[in-house]
Amino acid sequence: MPRLANSLLKSIISRGQFDGVRRKQCLQYLKGLRALQHDGFQTVYFGETDIPESLVTGEELGNGYFVQTPTWCIVHAGGSQGWVPWKYRTFLRDELCTKQEDHLFFEFCDVVKKNYGKCAIVVKGRRQQDETRPQEHREAEVQANLPTVINLTSIVCCPEVAKSYGHKLLCLPSHCNYLNPLDSAWCSLKWFIINNRREFCLQSIDSVYSYQYILLCDLISKGIERINLSKWKTLTNKVRRWENYYLGKFS
Template sequence: MPRFASPLLRNVIIRSQFDGIKRKQCLQYLKTLRTLQYDGFKTVYFGETNIPESLVTGEDISDGYFIQTPTWCIVHAAGSQGWVPWKYRVFLRDELCIKQEDSLFSEFCDVVRKAYGKCVIVVKERRQQEEQRPKEDREAEGQFYIPTVISLASIMCCPEVAKSCGHELLSLPSPCNYLNPLDSAWSSLKWFIINNRNEFCLHSIDSGYSYQCILFSHLISKGIERINASKWRTLTSKVRRWENYYLGKFS
């Protein structure tokens, strides 16, 4: 029954049969990606994830009351070679409304150029951004759609900035989210946090009060280190198999 199918199967089976436009977008993305790869571009996946405070502290907030807690946004990138040798960033989401690191993507592109040469930088398209795309662009069958700017919560990714460093920027359409290995890496990071947060926690009692101090930066760093180059090769190989399946099945 469809409601018991995994999200991946729902994307591949149900959407591919009943949503021709989205399937066409995925095929256009894959064909563009393969063309760039054949031209010598290495593939790098760039993205972000949110880490709510409750995930780090283990606090149960399912009591029916809505309590707005701090959320951190982690920005990083990786590919088949492992994590990009670039210092990932951690932002408090409240601060993102006040300031945004405009030079961050330029810095990232420069680091990637020095480490790998020319790359195709894949960024997952936010669903609301895809919905704001003009209808004629969404239905176009020709050239793959590349927005002027791909906006993440913490950073603006500009194709012109990527080109200035010899790279190409590709937007991964929202129907193809399962073709982004970063999603699996973020899930592994969050499971590491859940399973190991007590090891990075310090407790103290003072005048009848109990305090909890979590070594957040160290916890995140260790979680990222656990996803080593070998695991990244496995993740990207799995994505590659799905790409081959999709191209062979629907081209």
């Protein structure tokens, strides 16, 4: 019990230290986004999610021990007009340790410009990067309102690249998940994979072994397809209500 109490107390204290900075970050992001929307920028949410092998197969390996298994990384974007008409990418995460696809953000910016015109491209910052930076650095960023490069696992999002195509790159603070409809879309995709993986599975049995083949690309494509325009509008409207609440309460 004392150990549990200490953990709770530590959580409360550490959270209180950064509430002010986090609130400033969130308000700065929302005010910047609303200003761009007022100037005619379309909002597009760009990001990635991980699909571990256990999610696809339904098998838990290791019997309680850590076992390194393949994980795929999906990169896509969407907004109030549905998924961006861009060929999303799927990477094996092991390959991303040594190689990043630097050209993808150029390609993405070009596609959204042709389809939507000028856009506010929202990318969620990585929590690990945010939490390891000193507090004074975070406060300085809030005051200076400087655009920064956002490093995802699979891609580097550069504000200068976005600017060259007429877009603006915005970093959504990592603790503001409820302001990112893409996170909800990823959750829907993963639930689709869990509930429908058997339909995309082929099995083969010989005299010694049994084999399981999963049509992963088809499974992911179908899951993305199921998150249609109507669902995207529901997700973005929910985010809009959160934005209005936050701006009304803390501005």
